[in-house]
Amino acid sequence: MKFNGKVKIVNKQQLQEDIFQLTVEKPSEIDVISPGHFFNLMATTSGSPLLRRPISVSNTTENSIEFTIKVLGKGTEWLSQKRIGDYLEIMGPLGNGFDVNDKMEKVLLLGGGIGVAPIKGLLAHLTNKNIKCDSIIGFRDQPIFVEEFKTFSEYNEIISEKDTNYKLGYVTEYFEKIVKSNNYDAIYACGPEAMLKSLVKVSEGMGLRLQLLMENKMACGIGACLVCTCKVKQGDFDYKHVRMCKEGPMFYSDEVIFDED
Ligand SMILES: Cc1cc2nc3c(=O)[nH]c(=O)nc-3n(C[C@H](O)[C@H](O)[C@H](O)COP(=O)(O)OP(=O)(O)OC[C@H]3O[C@@H](n4cnc5c(N)ncnc54)[C@H](O)[C@@H]3O)c2cc1C
Numbered sequence: 353m354k355f356n357g358k359v360k361i362v363n364k365q366q367l368q369e370d371i372f373q374l375t376v377e378k379p380s381e382i383d384v385i386s387p388g389h390f391f392n393l394m395a396t397t398s399g400s401p402l403l404r405r406p407i408s409v410s411n412t413t414e415n416s417i418e419f420t421i422k423v424l425g426k427g428t429e430w431l432s433q434k435r436i437g438d439y440l441e442i443m444g445p446l447g448n449g450f451d452v453n454d455k456m457e458k459v460l461l462l463g464g465g466i467g468v469a470p471i472k473g474l475l476a477h478l479t480n481k482n483i484k485c486d487s488i489i490g491f492r493d494q495p496i497f498v499e500e501f502k503t504f505s506e507y508n509e510i511i512s513e514k515d516t517n518y519k520l521g522y523v524t525e526y527f528e529k530i531v532k533s534n535n536y537d538a539i540y541a542c543g544p545e546a547m548l549k550s551l552v553k554v555s556e557g558m559g560l561r562l563q564l565l566m567e568n569k570m571a572c573g574i575g576a577c578l579v580c581t582c583k584v585k586q587g588d589f590d591y592k593h594v595r596m597c598k599e600g601p602m603f604y605s606d607e608v609i610f611d612e613d
Pocket residue numbers: 390401405406407408409420421422423424425426427428429466469470566567568569570601
């Protein structure tokens with residue numbers, strides 16, 4: 353069931369200068385939160401910015417929901433000022449989330465930048481179900497969630513474009529190597545569009561189908577305003593319009609149509 357109301361912030365952690373986590377009490381009205389679900393967070397008291405901000409769930413327990421947020425503009429800056437004990441207006445869970453099948457034995461998780469947040473939630477969900485996870489996560493600079501991914505993955509690579517404490521490069525290079533020597537039941541990815549585009553390019557050539565958690569500008573978050581409409585493939589030659597907040601934000605790699613560069 354969808355919840356729309358105020359929840360108390362029970363924990364706050366600063367992960368990096370511009371990345372923080374807010375953990376809120378999970379309202380009893382919410383029964384299931386699946387990996388890949390997001391919530392729309394009110395990010396103002398003054399009416400500006402007007403629209404709520406979509407933020408993925410980066411972990412959930414019986415009593416709590418965790419959000420990991422990177423400060424980009426006014427809304428996320430406002431959220432970064434919130435403290436433990438404050439209340440937050442949230443609506444959700446929203447979106448379709450990832451497809452997870454309990455019969456899966458081994459999967460590959462790919463995350464880039466702040467896109468590792470929902471992938472961390474997925475990792476926790478899958479390891480609870482005893483599904484083995486390999487993971488590759490990449491960052492422009494310093495990584496986050498190193499311990500979580502190292503502890504719970506069977507095999508893990510942490511990659512950075514700049515931080516020489518880690519392997520330098522891009523997720524795609526390591527993805528190509530690992531999928532050649534493994535047979536995964538599913539491959540999940542979330543990250544910047546450039547990363548998802550390269551992953552899809554590589555995977556197409558190998559006949560692989562990825563689950564991609566996509567981002568788009570959103571407003572209502574519930575399928576009513578059509579702000580987040582985008583095109584997806586339909587058959588070999590056609591396309592249809594879908595709402596990223598409702599039919600997505602998870603789409604399979606063989607249905608996604610990326611914007612032209
Ligand atoms: C389904 C979904 C899940 C998301 N999950 C998370 C999450 O877990 N953690 C997180 O930190 N962020 C997440 N985002 C992105 C987050 O919603 C935006 O960063 C936020 O709305 C920006 O609001 P703002 O008011 O701070 O910035 P704005 O003032 O709205 O924008 C500041 C700048 O950032 C750009 N921008 C805004 N939104 C995006 C975006 N979606 N992608 C790229 N650039 C953008 C704007 O064009 C502008 O240049 C998610 C987005 C979607 C659609």
